[in-house]
Amino acid sequence: MLLLRRHLLPLLRADSPLPARIYHRACHLPFSTSAPAAPFSLEAYLVAACGLDQAQARKTAQKAFDEASKYSKKKASGELSHSRLHSASNPDAILALLSNIGLSRADIAAAVVADPLLLRSSPKNIGPRLLALRDRLGLSVAQIARFLLVGSRHVRSCDIVPRLEFFISFFGSFEQLLVVMKKRSCIVGYDLERVMKPNIAFLRQCGISVRQIAQLNARVLGCNPERLKELVRRAEELGVPRGSRIFWQAVTVVAQNTKEKVAARLVFLKGPLGCHESEVATAVSKLPTILGISEECLHRKIQFLINVVGLEPQYIVQRPALFTYSLEKRLVPRHCVMKVLLAKGLLDSNRSFYTLVQYGEEIFKLRYIDNHKDSVPELADAYATACGGVAFSIPLSAVELVISDCS
Numbered sequence: 254m255l256l257l258r259r260h261l262l263p264l265l266r267a268d269s270p271l272p273a274r275i276y277h278r279a280c281h282l283p284f285s286t287s288a289p290a291a292p293f294s295l296e297a298y299l300v301a302a303c304g305l306d307q308a309q310a311r312k313t314a315q316k317a318f319d320e321a322s323k324y325s326k327k328k329a330s331g332e333l334s335h336s337r338l339h340s341a342s343n344p345d346a347i348l349a350l351l352s353n354i355g356l357s358r359a360d361i362a363a364a365v366v367a368d369p370l371l372l373r374s375s376p377k378n379i380g381p382r383l384l385a386l387r388d389r390l391g392l393s394v395a396q397i398a399r400f401l402l403v404g405s406r407h408v409r410s411c412d413i414v415p416r417l418e419f420f421i422s423f424f425g426s427f428e429q430l431l432v433v434m435k436k437r438s439c440i441v442g443y444d445l446e447r448v449m450k451p452n453i454a455f456l457r458q459c460g461i462s463v464r465q466i467a468q469l470n471a472r473v474l475g476c477n478p479e480r481l482k483e484l485v486r487r488a489e490e491l492g493v494p495r496g497s498r499i500f501w502q503a504v505t506v507v508a509q510n511t512k513e514k515v516a517a518r519l520v521f522l523k524g525p526l527g528c529h530e531s532e533v534a535t536a537v538s539k540l541p542t543i544l545g546i547s548e549e550c551l552h553r554k555i556q557f558l559i560n561v562v563g564l565e566p567q568y569i570v571q572r573p574a575l576f577t578y579s580l581e582k583r584l585v586p587r588h589c590v591m592k593v594l595l596a597k598g599l600l601d602s603n604r605s606f607y608t609l610v611q612y613g614e615e616i617f618k619l620r621y622i623d624n625h626k627d628s629v630p631e632l633a634d635a636y637a638t639a640c641g642g643v644a645f646s647i648p649l650s651a652v653e654l655v656i657s658d659c660s
Contacts, residue, residue, distance in 0.1 A: 317369030337373035460496030492538030584637035
């Protein structure tokens with residue numbers, strides 16, 4: 254340990270903008286026996302050794318102790334030993350290991366901020382794992398630095414390399430795996446042989462592509478294999494067959510909602526729409542994600558589409574994508590534009606509202622805002638106002654006011 258410090262301290266002193274004596278005080282190394290060492294301060298250590306500013310160091314230190322306390326209740330010894338954050342010894346060793354594989358001081362600081370418990374991980378465990386990322390997987394220093402931002406806790410807790418080898422092969426590259434991990438880093442933490450491999454093989458048998466698997470909720474990917482089979486059966490009961498391009502969405506919906514909640518949502522949809530059960534079932538089979546929308550949100554959208562836009566319930570249920578668009582940021586503002594252009598005679602009366610809401614924002618603004626800036630110069634401001642999140646309620650007084658100002 255003393256040898257590590259001898260190698261580490263000159264490096265940190267040379268790279269640190271802070272005076273050397275501040276670093277010594279933060280680490281509290283006993284260079285003199287004439288005065289007792291002050292208590293170790295993790296916050297001061299983060300400033301001196303990692304170059305964090307005071308506010309960032311305070312926040313990171315607090316996060317470290319909060320997480321350490323939480324895990325210590327479950328595990329009183331071993332890798333999560335609470336004492337490892339009460340002296341510079343363990344953090345010094347971890348910083349030396351990170352530096353030895355080529356990480357810069359900035360890279361190390363970013364990794365520590367992302368996962369402060371890295372400083373109290375076991376050097377004898379994490380050292381070989383870090384080397385394996387470079388020597389066995391062939392990751393570059395830059396790739397290791399990026400991986401630690403999302404996967405550091407897995408390096409602390411398990412032999413991560415075999416799992417990474419599997420997922421890199423499955424997703425096609427390290428870069429693709431990193432994209433997935435930024436959204437659901439926990440996938441590399443599940444048991445590879447008993448959970449992940451069987452689940453992925455089964456999902457592929459169901460016709461779910463690699464790209465779709467990458468978008469699945471972690472609770473689907475990491476659930477018990479028998480539980481996954483039950484989810485697939487429930488997804489089929491929604492009328493979405495295996496092999497369908499949206500089957501993965503149906504699996505996600507049933508994973509996030511109980512049987513009772515799904516049944517209640519189906520019953521609810523029949524009410525305000527006044528449609529038969531078969532019509533609602535058809536809508537769900539086309540777009541199962543509508544079952545994940547809250548009843549309040551569905552009700553407000555249905556009221557708007559029927560009472561303000563004037564659409565028939567059967568028309569709406571045949572186009573369930575209407576339920577997926579934001580009321581305040583898409584449906585209401587675009588209806589406002591449609592009303593203005595119709596009033597000015599600048600829009601074909603046969604053009605449907607559904608067509609207008611399907612366009613992406615850039616194309617919509619080009620076709621229906623920018624193309625009419627000479628005829629209706631105030632339309633752009635009216636649209637921006639409507640997109641600003643003006644509260645919607647029936648009657649749509651705010652939008653009517655905007656429309657009247659433009660007319």
